[in-house]
Amino acid sequence: MKNKKQTVAMLLAGGQGSRLYALTKLRAKPAVSFGGKYRIIDFPLSNCIHSGIDTVGVLTQYEPLELNNYIGNGAPWDMDTMSGGALVLPPYVSGKTGEWYSGTANAIYQNISFIDQYDPDFVIVLSGDHIYKMNYNWMIESHRQMGADATIAVMPVPLREASRFGIMTTDADGFITEFEEKPENPQSNLASMGVYCFSWNVLKKYLIDDAEDPESENDFGNNIIPNMLNNEQKLFAYEFKGYWKDVGTIRSLWEANMELLGNKPKLNLDDEPWKIYTRNPNEPPQYIAASSEIDNSIICEGCYIYGTVINSVLSSGVIVEAGAIVKDSVIMPNTYIGENAVVEMTIADEACWIGEGAKIGASGDLDKIALLGKQATICAGEVIAAGQEVATGETYSTAKEDETCGVNASVVGDEAFSAFAKKGATE
Amino acid sequence: MIRDAFGLIFAADEILELRELVDVRSVSALPVGGRYRVIDFPLSNMVNSGIRNVGVIASHNYSSLMDHLGSGKSWDLARKDDGLFLLTPFAQKENTGTYNGMIDAFKANIDYIRRCSQEYCIISGSYTIYNTPYNEMMKFHVEKGADITVLTNNMDYEKYKGGRYSDVRLSIDGDERVTGIEFDPSLSLSPWTDMNTYIIRKDLLLYLIEDNVAKGEHRFASGVLRDNLKRLKIMAYKYDGYVARMHSVQAYYDFNMDLLDPQLQVKLLREHSRILTKIYDAVPAKYNTGASVKNSLLSAGVVIEGEVENSVVFRDVFISKGAKVKNCIIMPGTHVGPDAELTNVIIDKNVNIRRKTKLMGAQELPFIIRKGASV
Numbered sequence: 072m073k074n075k076k077q078t079v080a081m082l083l084a085g086g087q088g089s090r091l092y093a094l095t096k097l098r099a100k101p102a103v104s105f106g107g108k109y110r111i112i113d114f115p116l117s118n119c120i121h122s123g124i125d126t127v128g129v130l131t132q133y134e135p136l137e138l139n140n141y142i143g144n145g146a147p148w149d150m151d152t153m154s155g156g157a158l159v160l161p162p163y164v165s166g167k168t169g170e171w172y173s174g175t176a177n178a179i180y181q182n183i184s185f186i187d188q189y190d191p192d193f194v195i196v197l198s199g200d201h202i203y204k205m206n207y208n209w210m211i212e213s214h215r216q217m218g219a220d221a222t223i224a225v226m227p228v229p230l231r232e233a234s235r236f237g238i239m240t241t242d243a244d245g246f247i248t249e250f251e252e253k254p255e256n257p258q259s260n261l262a263s264m265g266v267y268c269f270s271w272n273v274l275k276k277y278l279i280d281d282a283e284d285p286e287s288e289n290d291f292g293n294n295i296i297p298n299m300l301n302n303e304q305k306l307f308a309y310e311f312k313g314y315w316k317d318v319g320t321i322r323s324l325w326e327a328n329m330e331l332l333g334n335k336p337k338l339n340l341d342d343e344p345w346k347i348y349t350r351n352p353n354e355p356p357q358y359i360a361a362s363s364e365i366d367n368s369i370i371c372e373g374c375y376i377y378g379t380v381i382n383s384v385l386s387s388g389v390i391v392e393a394g395a396i397v398k399d400s401v402i403m404p405n406t407y408i409g410e411n412a413v414v415e416m417t418i419a420d421e422a423c424w425i426g427e428g429a430k431i432g433a434s435g436d437l438d439k440i441a442l443l444g445k446q447a448t449i450c451a452g453e454v455i456a457a458g459q460e461v462a463t464g465e466t467y468s469t470a471k472e473d474e475t476c477g478v479n480a481s482v483v484g485d486e487a488f489s490a491f492a493k494k495g496a497t498e
Numbered sequence: 499m500i501r502d503a504f505g506l507i508f509a510a511d512e513i514l515e516l517r518e519l520v521d522v523r524s525v526s527a528l529p530v531g532g533r534y535r536v537i538d539f540p541l542s543n544m545v546n547s548g549i550r551n552v553g554v555i556a557s558h559n560y561s562s563l564m565d566h567l568g569s570g571k572s573w574d575l576a577r578k579d580d581g582l583f584l585l586t587p588f589a590q591k592e593n594t595g596t597y598n599g600m601i602d603a604f605k606a607n608i609d610y611i612r613r614c615s616q617e618y619c620i621i622s623g624s625y626t627i628y629n630t631p632y633n634e635m636m637k638f639h640v641e642k643g644a645d646i647t648v649l650t651n652n653m654d655y656e657k658y659k660g661g662r663y664s665d666v667r668l669s670i671d672g673d674e675r676v677t678g679i680e681f682d683p684s685l686s687l688s689p690w691t692d693m694n695t696y697i698i699r700k701d702l703l704l705y706l707i708e709d710n711v712a713k714g715e716h717r718f719a720s721g722v723l724r725d726n727l728k729r730l731k732i733m734a735y736k737y738d739g740y741v742a743r744m745h746s747v748q749a750y751y752d753f754n755m756d757l758l759d760p761q762l763q764v765k766l767l768r769e770h771s772r773i774l775t776k777i778y779d780a781v782p783a784k785y786n787t788g789a790s791v792k793n794s795l796l797s798a799g800v801v802i803e804g805e806v807e808n809s810v811v812f813r814d815v816f817i818s819k820g821a822k823v824k825n826c827i828i829m830p831g832t833h834v835g836p837d838a839e840l841t842n843v844i845i846d847k848n849v850n851i852r853r854k855t856k857l858m859g860a861q862e863l864p865f866i867i868r869k870g871a872s873v
Contacts, residue, residue, distance in 0.1 A: 107782035108798075333786070334803070340781045341799070351777040353572075355767040356532030356810075358760050361793040371782045372533075372798055373768075375760060380785075 074154050076189040078211060079271075080124050081182070082115055083175050084199040085132030090320045093444030094420055096463045098137040100319070101199030104403040104421070106331050106340060107371045107386050109349045110141060111318060114204070115197045116148040116157060117347045122207040124195070125155035128185055130178040132162060132171060147350040160185060174289030180278040191271050196291065198265040202327050202338065203315035204345050210268055210309045219307035220273040221299055223247065224266035226311045236262035237292050239308050247306040252292045261308060264315055267291065273304065314338045325418060325440050328384045328401045332367050352387045352404075362393050371404075378408070392427075399434045406443075409451065416457065417441040426451030426476055433457040450476035499548030500636050503618035503697070504580070506611070507540050508600050510557030510587075511625050515746040518866045519846065524556065525744055526624035527563040529829045529847070531757050531767070532795040532810050535566050536744055538775045539629065540622040540695075545573045546771040547631040549620065551580035553610050555603045557587050557596065572776045585610055599716030604707045611704060619703050621718075623694025625744040627753065628737065629766050629773060632697070635735045639697045645730035646702075648676060648723065649695035651741045666692035666719045668734055676732040679724045690734060692719060693741060702730075740766055751844060751864045754810045754827050758793055780813050788819050797830075804834070821851075825861065829869075843867060 088100030095103065101112035112129075119127050127150065131138055138159070144150075145157030160182050162171050172178035179186075179196065186194060193211055205224070214222040225239055233254070240249035240259045249258065277295050281287050287294045299306055314337055318324040330337040340347055354373025359365065364379040371387040378395035386404040391397055394411040401418045408414060409427040417432040420443055425431060429449045432441030439458030443449070447461040450468040461467050468476060509526035519528060526537040537554070544552050552575060556563055569575075570582030585607045587596065597603040600621075604611065611619070618639075620632055628651075639647040650668055667686040669678035680686055696718075698706075706722050715721030723732060740762060742753040757763045767773050780799030785791065789802040796802070799814035804821030812830040817823060820837040831848040834840065838851045842859035845851070846869035855873050859865030867873060 332784075341784075341801075346779050347781075348779050351779065353772060353774055353777060355763060355773075356795040356797040357783060358758075358763060359791040359794050359796060360760070363791065365785045365789060365791055367787050368785050369782045370785065370796075384782075 074189055076126050076155065076191050078124050078126075078193045078195060078207075079186050079189050079191040080115075080119050080127040080195045080197055080207075081179055081186070082112070082127055082129045082197045082199055083178060084112065084129050084138060085172055085178060086198075086200070087133045088200065088319060091324065092321065093442055093447075093460055093463050094321075094324075094418070095134070096444060097134055099131060099133050099135060099199070102138040102141055103318075103324070104386055105202065105318065105324070106328060107369045107384050108351065109340075109347060111202065112138070112141070112199050113148075113347050113349045114202050115199060116145075116150070117345075118203075118205050118207060119197075120148050120150060120348070121345055122205075124207060125150055125152050126189055127155075127157045128160045128182060129157060129199075130160050130172065130182070132178075135159070135161060141350060143350075148348045158185075174287075174294075175291045176278060176281050176287075176295050177289035179274075180282045180289070183275060183278065186271065186275075194269050194271045194274055196267040196269070200317060200319045201265060201315060202318055203264070203311075204313065204338075204342065204347070205266070205311060205315075206345075207266075207268070210266070210311075213309050214268045214270075214307060217245070217307045218305060219246075219268075220270050220304040221296070222268040222307040222309050223296070224264040224268075224311050225261040225308045226264055226315055227260050228262040230257060230260045233257035233260050233262060237296075238262060241308045245308050245310075247300065247308050250296050250300055250306075261310070263292070264311060265317075266311075268309075273299075321418060321440050321442060322437055325401060325416075325437075329382065329399075331369060331384065332382060354387050360393075363391075378410075386421075400432070415441075417443065417455075419443040420445040420447070420463070422446045424448045424476070426453065428452045429454070431455045432459075448476050500618075500620075500633060501548055501550070502616050503547075503549055503620050503632075503636065504614040504616045504700075505540075505544040505549045505552035506604070506619055506621045507537065507544075507552065507554045507624055508603060508621065508694075509537055509554050509560070509563060509624040510597055510603055511623060512558060513625060513745055516744065516750060517747055518868050519747065519750065519844070520559075522559065522846075522869050523562040524559050524624075526554075526556075527560075527566055528744060528750070529812060530627070530744070530750070530754060531763075532812055533797045534767075534773060534775045535563075536627060537563065537566070537624055538773050539627045540624060541567075541573050541575075542771070542773045542775075543628070543630060543632065544620060544622070545575065545774065547620075547633055547636075549632075550575070550577060551583075551614060551616060553583040553585050553607065553614075555585045555607055557603065560586060566776050568776065573774050580615075583610060597716075599721075600718040601707060601710045601721055602716045604703070605711050608704070608707060611700065611707075614700060617700060619698055619700050621694075621696040621698065621703075626694050627742040627744065627766075628693065628739055629771060630737060630739060631771055632695075636697060638735050639733070642674070642733050643731065644733040645698070646723070646726075646732045647697040647735050648732065649693040649737055650690045650734045651693055651737045651739075652689045653691040653741070654689070666723075668692060670734045674734050674736070676723070676727060676734050679719065679727070681719070690736070693737065747844070747864060747866065748862070751827065751861075755808070755825070757795060757810065758808060763795070778813060789817075804836075818853075827864075846871075849873065 084101040088095040150157040239261045316327045357374040360377040363376045370385045373388040377393040378391040381398045383400045388405040392410040399416045406423040412429045414431045415434045442460040444463030448466040575582035667680040668690045710721040783800045790805045792807045796811045797813040803819045804817045807824045809826040818836040822839045827844045829847045834851045835853040839856045843865045845867045850872040
């Protein structure tokens with residue numbers, strides 16, 4: 072008996088995400104932290120399970136270790152079911168040859184047999200770099216009702232920004248008449264969200280044809296969609312209304328984090344029927360000391376806050392010592408911020424160590440967000456200018472003799488914590 | 499790692515001094531420390547020791563306990579072999595499904611104990627809070643050739659002079675052997691207090707259960723320990739870490755306030771071995787403009803728009819603008835309305851505190867608001 076599924080989701084998680092610089096040096100983009108306790112991939116995976124899609128193929132290629140560990144058997148998203156699951160699909164060797172995924176379409180092509188196991192009517196193709204809450208069922212329903220071969224989720228964007236996106240022109244019924252990838256003179260303001268729904272029998276044929284075309288880039292936006300349009304397949308544009316953000320750049324990732332703040336945030340995650348699931352850390356509650364000041368911020372479990380936190384998002388296990396100021400910043404798990412350090416408009420990756428009195432970044436210019444890579448160590452009193460990047464694992468010191476700041480970088484997360492625990496109550 | 503032992507947690511303790519807090523739940527399911535329940539401590543101690551087979555004996559009001567434990571997944575106890583067993587009461591020939599004491603409960607669940615393949619049993623009560631794996635205690639038990647080892651701590655009598663609780667005090671000789679036992683003493687000869695945690699060989703436990711049932715004895719401390727001081731080698735293993743006993747509202751309040759010392763909190767909850775608990779997918783805590791938080795523990799899902807001081811705030815609590823919360827314990831799901839003022843109050847789950855409500859207890863007698871109340 073075939074394990075029939077109406078819909079199978081394929082999540083493209085193989086991109087390098089080079090515009091996130093140090094954040095994606097050792098991990099794939101979908102595994103980047105977001106909103107304190109989440110990672111980007113939590114959003115498409117949670118959307119899937121809430122939409123009733125329990126079979127998701129996660130296509131990985133670039134630095135997959137952290138992502139593979141994170142996804143595991145899919146239990147955090149309730150996908151550890153008997154018939155479905157979140158399955159990591161790396162490129163593999165078949166017969167005597169094997170190849171990397173040469174493009175988004177090729178990644179799906181190489182996994183045709185994975186999809187065929189479930190004999191689905193529809194395949195949805197998602198990307199791992201967008202923050203949004205979306206019920207894919209409504210899109211699939213539109214796809215079915217319109218009798219479309221492919222449906223592309225679109226949303227209106229300001230016309231001046233339209234040239235950054237794939238832009239659709241539609242007829243009166245909402246069928247796509249024209250598709251342009253990043254046009255100079257956009258004809259419309261309907262941008263593709265990178266969420267596609269295909270009738271599997273149609274997509275399969277196009278994937279096979281595409282794979283035989285040596286000229287092809289094996290890409291959905293550049294090849295599959297234009298080919299379908301040329302052959303007059305029915306392509307429907309499904310208009311999505313709601314929050315959606317591409318977090319592929321440092322600036323947009325920072326902005327999306329900031330959009331969680333405020334009494335009425337642009338993106339509300341406290342949404343009972345549409346919870347974003349994540350792999351939760353088992354940490355004690357956060358401790359906020361008498362010396363602290365906190366304004367307009369998000370703080371996670373296991374944090375110890377003695378200093379000032381303003382307009383910031385702090386992940387679990389972050390320590391902010393007395394006198395330190397964290398402002399307009401995104402601090403990822405287990406980072407230590409020493410006494411009287413000032414961190415402004417900065418994204419700090421996991422397990423960074425910021426020494427006493429160091430100054431990182433400056434508020435003001437959105438295009439000058441300071442970036443600290445994973446396990447970066449900033450020695451006491453050092454200054455990192457606005458927009459400057461400190462590489463993953465780097466120890467930043469202007470004094471030659473002080474190359475380690477007295478910190479062993481490989482255990483910086485634990486070491487920071489033990490030092491803190493030994494010192495105990497500073498009150 | 500201890501592989502040759504199974505755990506038996508007696509979660510049927512009835513402690514009436516906890517008043518309204520245990521009307522709706524057993525003490526083992528009492529929320530503590532911002533995100534835990536009391537049973538997380540004995541359960542985590544067992545799991546952190548390497549134990550992979552734990553039976554939890556429940557009796558009254560156990561629905562919140564069952565809901566919390568589930569399959570045991572949060573403690574890695576959802577296993578193919580062994581794992582977590584919830585042992586709930588049922589009427590049978592010998593009794594009606596209620597227990598007069600630990601022995602009674604063991605007798606009712608004797609089939610579970612017989613079926614366990616491990617040689618040793620680690621027994622734990624459910625109202626004593628501490629964090630230590632049992633590895634050292636097990637080593638001590640084996641090296642000393644003990645029949646039973648009792649975990650004990652030095653309890654400063656001064657601190658507990660406010661009330662007399664059902665303490666069991668142990669007299670211990672120079673070889674760490676237990677030589678005498680006192681029950682609920684008003685002026686004890688010994689500071690060493692039973693921590694309701696014992697190591698015993700399974701076959702000896704089975705014999706002692708039947709032996710005590712035959713004598714009509716229900717209590718473990720009297721039937722198993724006191725009556726066998728000469729016959730068996732009963733040893734005391736001294737524990738010098740932090741211990742809290744949830745035997746009164748005051749003790750419950752003091753323990754939560756103790757956790758506002760970050761040094762103690764780190765030691766008790768995470769430094770060497772971590773206390774595990776059921777995890778909810780709550781959003782991170784959110785501090786909106788107007789929030790002022792001093793010396794407090796807060797959990798995921800809280801939204802703070804008012805003032806919080808010296809308090810322990812559990813998951814999904816909303817503190818509105820202008821509200822002032824001081825020296826309080828607020829359990830999950832409570833909404834504190836605008837301009838409300840709360841001082842020295844313990845608020846149970848899902849309470850609605852209306853706008854401008856003022857409630858004040860004393861530190862020695864905290865005010866309790868029942869689960870689900872609207873004030």
